[in-house]
Amino acid sequence: MPHLDIRLKTVAKQIQADCHADIGSDHGNLLVALLKTGRIKSAIAVENKRLPFENSQKALKGLRGEARLADGLNGIAAGEVDSLSICGMGGRSMVTIMESHPDRIPSRVVLQPNRDEDRVRRWAMQNGFHLVEEHLAWNRRPYTVLTYRSASGTDPAYDEMDDEAAFMFGPINIRRREPAFVDQLIREHQYLCRLTRLNDSSHKRFALIASILDQYKIDASRHSISDSKWDP
Numbered sequence: 001m002p003h004l005d006i007r008l009k010t011v012a013k014q015i016q017a018d019c020h021a022d023i024g025s026d027h028g029n030l031l032v033a034l035l036k037t038g039r040i041k042s043a044i045a046v047e048n049k050r051l052p053f054e055n056s057q058k059a060l061k062g063l064r065g066e067a068r069l070a071d072g073l074n075g076i077a078a079g080e081v082d083s084l085s086i087c088g089m090g091g092r093s094m095v096t097i098m099e100s101h102p103d104r105i106p107s108r109v110v111l112q113p114n115r116d117e118d119r120v121r122r123w124a125m126q127n128g129f130h131l132v133e134e135h136l137a138w139n140r141r142p143y144t145v146l147t148y149r150s151a152s153g154t155d156p157a158y159d160e161m162d163d164e165a166a167f168m169f170g171p172i173n174i175r176r177r178e179p180a181f182v183d184q185l186i187r188e189h190q191y192l193c194r195l196t197r198l199n200d201s202s203h204k205r206f207a208l209i210a211s212i213l214d215q216y217k218i219d220a221s222r223h224s225i226s227d228s229k230w231d232p
């Protein structure tokens with residue numbers, strides 16, 4: 001069984017399917033773990049680079065899985081898989097992959113963007129995917145794991161939410177208010193307070209964090225965060 005770090009373990013817990021595809025499979029560890037634990041029955045690894053493709057191929061040898069050398073969703077046909085994951089890339093690349101073949105996206109999708117999560121959340125809202133779970137996996141820094149199901153109508157996760165704050169920080173995270181999430185907001189707020197100048201995107205984040213902390217009735221300047229797991 002390959003070792004999965006906490007980020008990929010968090011992703012794995014969100015997946016249960018007959019046939020699952022992992023785009024950008026690299027080492028192939030996620031699919032091997034899913035197959036060996038019985039969470040999926042068969043797997044397709046898609047890689048657009050030769051070496052990671054060969055690594056995925058080797059990792060899946062002897063298992064009910066195959067590796068394909070292809071760009072994103074070009075590697076699978078419409079209706080071929082019932083679940084999909086993309087992990088460890090930027091949100092913009094994920095959206096580009098998804099937008100290239102919307103008809104090939106199955107009804108269950110798990111996405112772990114390394115940055116620009118807001119892009120992924122906007123894509124989901126505009127393309128009929130509802131957020132059913134959202135987790136922060138801490139591995140030196142927080143990684144967001146987003147679990148989606150295709151559904152009609154407006155996404156209830158965003159009910160009574162400030163959309164801008166929810167796109168940036170996550171509607172479930174904001175509502176759930178876990179200590180690690182609140183600490184992260186306070187830490188980033190304190191960090192941004194120390195900067196002498198903020199660019200437009202930092203200024204926007206600062207205002208959104210301030211509005212969430214205000215909603216929680218938390219004064220960030222009165223908090224000392226002892227845990228130094230993450231420094232933006």
Ligand SMILES: C[S@@+](CC[C@H](N)C(=O)[O-])C[C@H]1O[C@@H](n2cnc3c(N)ncnc32)[C@H](O)[C@@H]1O
Binds near residue numbers: 023070071073087
């Ligand atoms: C940083 S690695 C992440 C690997 C693994 N998913 C993880 O989370 O540990 C990103 C992988 O995605 C692959 N990749 C990037 N763009 C891709 C695309 N359009 N189609 C297929 N694979 C892609 C890269 O070759 C690389 O192996």
